[in-house]
Amino acid sequence: MNSRPPVPPPAASPASQPTAPTSPTSPTSPFRSKKQKAASFALYIGLVLLALWVVRDFIAVVAWAGVLAIALWPLLRKIEGQRWFTGRTTLIAAVLTLAIALLVVLPVGIGIAQALHEAHDMTEWFRTVQENGIAMPDFIQRLPFGVQQITAWWQANLAQPLRDSAAMKGLHSATVMTLGRHFGARAAHAVMVFAFMLVTLFVIFQAGPRLSASLATGMRRGFGEDGAQLLQRMATAVRGTVSGLVVVGLGEGALLGVAYAVTGLPHVALLAAITAVAAMLPFCAPLTFGLAALWLLSQGAVAGAIGLAVFGSVVVFVAEHFVRPVLIGNSTRLPFLLVLFGILGGAETFGLLGIFIGPALMTVLMVLWTDLVE
Numbered sequence: 001m002n003s004r005p006p007v008p009p010p011a012a013s014p015a016s017q018p019t020a021p022t023s024p025t026s027p028t029s030p031f032r033s034k035k036q037k038a039a040s041f042a043l044y045i046g047l048v049l050l051a052l053w054v055v056r057d058f059i060a061v062v063a064w065a066g067v068l069a070i071a072l073w074p075l076l077r078k079i080e081g082q083r084w085f086t087g088r089t090t091l092i093a094a095v096l097t098l099a100i101a102l103l104v105v106l107p108v109g110i111g112i113a114q115a116l117h118e119a120h121d122m123t124e125w126f127r128t129v130q131e132n133g134i135a136m137p138d139f140i141q142r143l144p145f146g147v148q149q150i151t152a153w154w155q156a157n158l159a160q161p162l163r164d165s166a167a168m169k170g171l172h173s174a175t176v177m178t179l180g181r182h183f184g185a186r187a188a189h190a191v192m193v194f195a196f197m198l199v200t201l202f203v204i205f206q207a208g209p210r211l212s213a214s215l216a217t218g219m220r221r222g223f224g225e226d227g228a229q230l231l232q233r234m235a236t237a238v239r240g241t242v243s244g245l246v247v248v249g250l251g252e253g254a255l256l257g258v259a260y261a262v263t264g265l266p267h268v269a270l271l272a273a274i275t276a277v278a279a280m281l282p283f284c285a286p287l288t289f290g291l292a293a294l295w296l297l298s299q300g301a302v303a304g305a306i307g308l309a310v311f312g313s314v315v316v317f318v319a320e321h322f323v324r325p326v327l328i329g330n331s332t333r334l335p336f337l338l339v340l341f342g343i344l345g346g347a348e349t350f351g352l353l354g355i356f357i358g359p360a361l362m363t364v365l366m367v368l369w370t371d372l373v374e
Contacts, residue, residue: 071242076092
């Protein structure tokens with residue numbers, strides 16, 4: 001009887017062979033992968049903070065350009081939809097940037113030209129008061145209080161020839177000269193910021209829909225659909241704030257321009273334009289009509305000065321506390337109080353730029369509160 005050779009046992013498959021435990025120091029271990037992700041995240045954060053520190057002086061410039069771009073974005077898309085401007089992004093960006101520059105430069109240029117036109121008369125008046133002083137207006141004697149104190153100060157400082165007056169000598173003090181130098185430096189800095197802002201605005205407009213799509217895609221990937229919707233609502237808040245400021249400013253300028261004409265002020269159109277620009281900033285319109293009322297008072301038109309001051313105060317109070325918050329709140333769906341707090345708190349915290357940042361932050365707060373209670 002033939003014996004068959006023993007059959008060797010089947011070889012174990014690689015899948016059935018036991019695997020060696022992964023070492024924590026292995027390049028493919030989950031522990032090392034987590035450490036690498038954490039290190040990469042820390043590196044990215046550090047590089048972003050470093051980049052922001054490098055461009056810290058230009059953050060405000062980019063923010064201003066962003067505010068204007070958000071406000072004009074619907075107009076940009078509408079122009080891009082026209083047959084004549086299809087594909088001409090550079091031309092559209094140049095036209096819009098030039099329009100923004102003219103809206104700022106033209107009023108300033110008109111004011112400077114008007115001042116230069118009257119510089120000769122002002123020089124002659126200044127020479128006259130240096131020799132003879134400034135006569136005290138008659139209305140001071142009719143004031144209900146403080147007549148003696150004002151009269152004594154006027155006689156001591158302004159009624160005598162101003163070349164020997166203590167008030168005129170004070171104009172040549174080191175403090176006044178220092179203030180003048182600081183004002184010149186601030187003006188030069190403002191011009192440079194405005195120039196860089198125009199360049200940034202041109203680049204944003206030129207990027208056009210590509211930039212908008214990139215921002216939306218980045219927000220969706222980083223924060224989901226809710227993040228993209230929040231970004232859209234913040235942009236709507238900024239756009240509504242700009243619209244509210246412009247509309248209210250033009251309205252205040254028009255109404256006070258009528259008051260200027262009624263009271264007999266000179267250069268009514270220029271004063272109304274300056275008032276409209278000032279009224280676009282919260283609580284800056286009183287500076288213009290207040291100075292106009294003081295000029296009327298110095299000319300002896302007491303009734304006109306009082307009437308202008310009262311009318312201007314009523315217009316500004318209604319516009320700032322009711323009309324502007326309602327316009328901004330309707331576009332952003334924010335309550336009246338949040339809009340008012342956003343404008344005033346933003347201006348106090350971030351300065352002029354905070355007027356636009358404040359309502360956007362209030363929009364974020366409102367969205368978070370809505371998500372919490374629903």
